[in-house]
């Protein structure tokens with residue numbers, strides 16, 4: 041059974057919606073999302089995550105590298121987003137095994153999100 045089936049479409053949508061709300065309001069990473077279309081972002085994120093978790097592949101957003109490349113995202117920003125996602129899942133009562141599997145898949149995408157680390161001393 042896929043993670044998508046184990047967690048369920050409705051629960052994935054609920055978690056992502058709560059998670060993104062946190063990202064938008066967050067003191068550390070909220071500024072990245074200023075002046076972005078939050079509804080579109082959530083829609084693309086949901087389609088992306090659905091496919092990532094083994095559900096239907098209906099993602100029609102841009103490639104992750106193209107989207108994030110112009111943004112000055114550094115490792116602490118990535119870690120902050122990861123923490124907010126984990127907290128949202130925990131508060132929703134998602135099983136630890138499912139949380140770890142979901143987070144594990146996102147962690148693999150890190151090289152696509154972060155800028156070239158050779159130019160960063162952080």
Ligand code: HEM
Nearest residue numbers: 069072073084085088101102107113117118121146149153
């Ligand atoms: C594994 C981690 C991540 C995944 C899977 C992910 C996924 C996505 C997706 C699917 C989109 C929508 C693409 C589109 O609209 O065509 C997006 C956009 C965006 N992401 Fe991420 N993202 C991740 C990490 C981050 C981090 C760490 C930040 C900043 C702290 C960030 C900031 C943004 C912003 C600001 C946009 C909107 C860009 C724009 O519309 O110009 N993302 N992301």
